Amino acid sequence: MILHELIAFDVLRVIWWLLLGVLLIGFALTDGFDMGVGALLPFVARTDLERRQAINTVGPVWEGNQVWFILGGGAIFAAWPPLYAVSFSGFYLAMFTILAALILRPVGFKYRSKRESPTWRSTWDWALFVGGAVPALLFGVAVGNVLVGVPFHLTPDMMPMYDGPFYAKFLGLLNPFSLLAGVVSLAMLLQHGAAWLALKADGMVATRARRYGPVFGYVAAAGFALAGLWLAVGIDGFRIVGDVVRDGPSNPLLSEVARDQSWLVAYSTRPWIAIAPILGFIGILMAARSLDRASDLAPLLWSKLGIFGVISTVGLTMFPFILPSTVDPNSSLTVWDASSSHLTLFVMLVCAVIFMPLILAYTAWVYRVLWGKVTEDDVADNSESVY
């Protein structure tokens, strides 16, 4: 097959790096409000009917939203196999925790209202709270760890080895900077959930969402600023030493990596990337401001912009690094040496070009069909069929 050589290997790698970003952002934008709503549930919705109202705003869409995450995992496996191998095994216990929370959440949505018993329902309310808050926090913690680097090395056979005691696969990830990143992520998604409820719910649920949402927004913005400051003074970034080979074989050990300068050097070599954190701040703060006012749709749109900005900031700051290693910098995974083969990247791109527009189109159609507020009356009237 010669066709795949139409697109150069390094171009494909950059495209797949962008697509990885698209999937992660897509996940945060859609499943993000599901998690936010779950984590907000005990606070914004007090009575059973209010809780059902909040749950039913996401009821018809959470399944589709979750696929962004599953596809993200699949795309990492297909396009960045070393990243998939190193991160999923290195974050083993953390991944297990996320997995448990992510299993609990769909089951909670589906099963909560299938029985009348208050104990049954309040148990599932807890499940939904944990299933929303824990992944939202841990995804941020994971991103924080990617920025500070992970203690792994690759053997000459390319076997990923995690250097540290087993409990470090969870506790070791909870370092101060990563916890801050976790707080930013959690707060950001809580505001996102509040913005969703402001659009899709009415009555007390929407009122409380508007009241609490901005608080989380301001926490997220402050945390984001603090993390930037921390990166400037307290954490070393990584760089590739010598010539950068962009279309070489995917073997991270072939390049030399040093850890001797701040990540923020990227902002002097590529000043245009400053647009990402600026959008992040604008989005988060405008979402907080517009939640205070009467507008329905604006907070959600601003919140989306904010999330887009924050996630892009991480990717652009680290480029070309994807997962740096603290114990053996040469093992660090970069865009140039941790991808699939030329052919696989091309085949996957063709599939993405065919299916991603279709996915976006029918997802948009589904949201349009479901357009409009979910009220307490809707839930009471269709008590048999809704969640």
Next chain:
Amino acid sequence: MEIGLVELSRLQFAMTAMYHFLFVPLTLGLSIIVAIMETVYVMTNRPIWRQMTKFWGTLFGINFVLGVATGITMEFQFGMNWSYYSHYVGDIFGAPLAIEGMMAFFLEATFVGLFFFGWDKLSKRGHLTVTWLVAIGSNFSALWILIANGWMQHPVGAVFNPVTMRMEMTSFYEVVFNGVAQAKFVHTVSAGYVTASVFVLGVSSWYLLKGRHIDLAKRSIAIACSFGLASALSVIVLGDESGYDATLNQKMKLAAIEGMWNTEPAPASFTLIGFPDNEARETHYAVHIPAMMGLIGTRSLNTVIPGVNELVAKAEDSIRRGIVAYDGLMQIRAAKGEVSPEVKAKFEENSDDLGYAFLLKRYVDDPRQATEAQIVKAANDTVPLVWPIFWAFRFMVGLGFAFLAVMLYFFYRANWRNMTFPRPALWMAVLIIPTPWIAAELGWFVSEFGRQPWTVDGVLPTALSVSNLTIADLLITLAGFVTFYSVLFVVEMALMLKFIRKGPYMDVAETATWKLKHEHRLSTHDGNVPGANATPAE
């Protein structure tokens, strides 16, 4: 390499995969049955068919959610527990998983919400389209997963790259149109249809026994036994196709299934029952049917099927070639790729058998240092434990034929005995509800246990595929999965039973209005009114 870690990782994978597959077959089949029911509703406009769609749809939903949730575990577990596998074959194996997400899973998951919430928001045809998209999405999902799985059974369209130390794709076409994958797909999907048919048949029979929801139950039985009959036939025919592919591509698995130790002159006999013994390399008390195996396995009278002993001898040759390839790989690595063309040629000539050299890693770090005894031992390792495969296969096939008989019987009673069913038959239909799940799990067991000692046949041994984890890691997650999954299973079963007991939500007024309006065409030529003797829905 600690053996304990490999065993625990395998246990965890087997457990979570088989648990996941408790929900998948019903999703595959019930999605289609529900879509058929809704199609009838849209064509006839009779409210009963919408009530059926909604009722079976509710049970579908309770099951679907756990299929989705436990599927996430499957996708993550490769990276979590099998990181060397993920690195080594991710270039090929990851692609079908990602495509499954893009092409199939997005489709079913996005539309399943509308299936439940869209009844008032969509036109009849619009909703029917949504239902079919969910069904198609689920089934496409199975296609891509089985393409990935088929590649593990029969790795085609890929080559080893010594610089990146992994398998890389050379032909996407070969990976997708892998005969093993295609045969497995149709066989697995048919098994899902049988599962759902037996489920619908059993639940409906229970209603008939209790004299409840007669209208719904009889119509459901009509659908289930017709769909089930076609599916039971296809699961057997296509299972046979799978067997034929195994003859071509997975000779060791076939020999294990048949408990065939020595190569027999063609056409080989089929061992109906017996007690295979790995130690003695013999099947005790075997009952043979002459020539049967040769006919099924090769569809000819003169093609020889190799026995275990012959295959072990072949594996030994492969190990020796693998050691030559391993030596070439080490030279290429030491020279950072700048080696003489002779070394490179010699490596490439033998690189297909590199995986066999890895079998030695259990006994010696550097396969080149292996002793003769170790090579013999490694060759013997290519024989899976035969008796579980032998028996699991026979139970699966036996159940398959039993389903065919059940479906035939109900099809006959439904079409030629005016939908009357003797009570013992109804009780049997209720009691056999769990059996298709047993057959499906046995099928997976034969396929995956029979693949041992490889994760990817002839390419990567299982013992080498695991992550660099500790026993403590595995014990924590294993305990977590067992507890968590057990609780979910109990909850799921309780909800299923609750909603089956509760029965369909019948809009009595709606049904009555409809009957009044269409009375003139309800009576048939012999004056019978279908459903006239039915007890009114509560």
